[in-house]
Amino acid sequence: MKDAVREFLTTNFSEFLVQEENFRDLQSFTIKADGLISIIEGFLANDQLAVNHLSDVTAVDWLDHPEEEKGRFEVIFNLYSIKNRHRFLLKVRLPADNPTIPTLTEHFAGANWTEREVFDLFGVVFEGHPELTKILTPDDLEGHPLRRDFPLTYEVPHFSWNKDLPPEVIK
């Protein structure tokens, strides 16, 4: 199956393909952001590969790491073929300022919440998403917690003995 997926991508979408990796037996392709929609549509139209399950959408922040020069944010689409029992990743590198990527909600209904989560926690904007709002963090929280420059903090809980003190956040 690995060869079939590779062949499909190299013959049809070689202009979008950046790199293939096989780390610990997990096939992953780094592609360009503008080729994402056509590649996904190509997979959905191909009955032999039968890649129809978008298991997950997530991201990695490569701030302050040698990998950062390829693009700070790495958005990962986890695709699975139930018929062929094959899993592979599609990775897209996005720059640090204004990371945007087209949405997959028109092709996969399940992408709705996972993309919202990536938007909420990383600040990656999915263009064309029907409802791109916060999903996990509170409405009054500023910033995107899973970015590496977002500090880990501890907020002192309020009890009866300190209820009159101002809120205290320890970094």
Added chain:
Amino acid sequence: MEQRSAARGDQVTTTTGETKTVTINMGPQHPSTHGVLRVVVELDGERVISAKPVVGYLHTGIEKTMESKLYHLALPCTDRMDYLNPMGNNLCYSLAVEKLMEIEVPEKVKYARVCLAELTRVNSHLVWLGTHALDLGAMSMLLYAFRERELIVDIYEACGGQRMMTSYIRIGGLAYDLPKDFDKKVRNVVNTIRKRMVDYETLLTNNQIFINRTKGVAVISAEDAINWSLSGPLLRGSGVNYDVRKAQPYSGYEKFDFEVPLGKHGDAYDRYLIRLTEIRQSLRICEQALDGMPEGPYRAHVPGVVLPPKEDVLFKMESMIFHFKIITEGFKAPTGTVYQAVESPKGELGMMITGDGTNKPRRVRVRPPSFINLASLAKLAEGGLFSDVVCAIGSIDIVLGEVDR
């Protein structure tokens, strides 16, 4: 059934003659939402026009916390996500780190892990069965289910000293050796639950009230289920044969003989039957694991990565040095991304761990089955009756600790 569908066509007419819809909040404090889940329901009389789940009330930033910890110190965070499936979460994280560090564990560890993971599946399904039946009005089922669950948490306590947040399955093996009477205890549980399954069937499977509440309710077709990225009993209830244990075996599941039940109609009743059958199959796997359990060490011998057994630390110089080094500075993982999926009771639980050459993970992504399955509530509840929203939430089987992480 005809009467029900007729009721679905009704519209509310106000005194002035115009039709109106009502939007109400269900939750976050509501007994049938199994935690703090809010559902914004738009109603036309008793009919649901749209249901929108709102989550995030339990968000504690577990993924962020795990990024700031050494690899082996991040393990206890995993228990606290799906607290009904602690062993399964430990197993998934351990397998992912073992894949990243290329650790091969002893055979005994594999069998013990399978046995514990299946007991955990029974545990989670029992709690689901009790609470789901309670939502639909069968009070006594809850008491029976928790009585049986007690036997399983007793085994956890004997193994790891904890009843819920076990952290028993560790990177490279187990925290301690299995207790001496493990075999006897598990067989006792298997036999007891197998006998009592007959009682559950008598109570629910042919119960006309239960059938009326679940048959033809919260239906999702196979195409929609795949399109919504569902997994677990929710996907198999629609007839899609996808079980991670069969599709991509881990921890030696390929050696076990078990069946994957599939549904036909994709409704709440099919999911109930599937989970009941899964309990039976899990008990079968437990017995096979006990029969085939080999002798051997309970932890892999990988100096510098896996903690040496405690009894060695006290008497051997090298073990003590490695123990000290791992506890204080951990181990360095290579740069790269691994993905490990396991079949949790809720569906496909995945851990995507990205190493970056340091002793802490760059990113730990949990693919939460409850979170992704819960998104489909909008689809399941649409067009049904308001009381069926409760049935739909129950049949998805969510744990809010995992939804919000």
